[in-house]
Amino acid sequence: MTATLPPPPAVIKIKEDFSRGLDLGNPLHAKAYLKAASHFLSSWPQHWDAERLCLALIADEEDVGAMGDRGQINFWSSIIKDVHPMDDPHNFVETLIDNLAEDFIIFLIDNA
Secondary structure, eight states: OOOOOOOOOSSOOOOOOOTTOOOTTSHHHHHHHHHHHTTTEEEOOTTOOHHHHHHHHHOOTTOHHHHHHHTTOEEOHHHHTTSOTTSOHHHHHHHHHHHHHHHHHHHHHHTO
């Protein structure tokens, strides 16, 4: 007796392509990004959109405006404990936010 695989589903859902990152101009992506941020950040100015928050987190020293915004972002202390001393905590947390936002979007698409 040989085992056979069940037939494939009639509808195959297309996965979101995140190879170029989130599109924070897309309302769903922006909303998922801000929702994910709430899991890792204890506070940030609530009038900011997702793009401004992202730019503040990934800012380099040459971007004076975004570097100034960094001072308004606070992390949950439990998150900072996981950051390697040589890593930038802002970039570390932005990666966590980005990954969770992508997972939110995939979940929403799969369960729509």
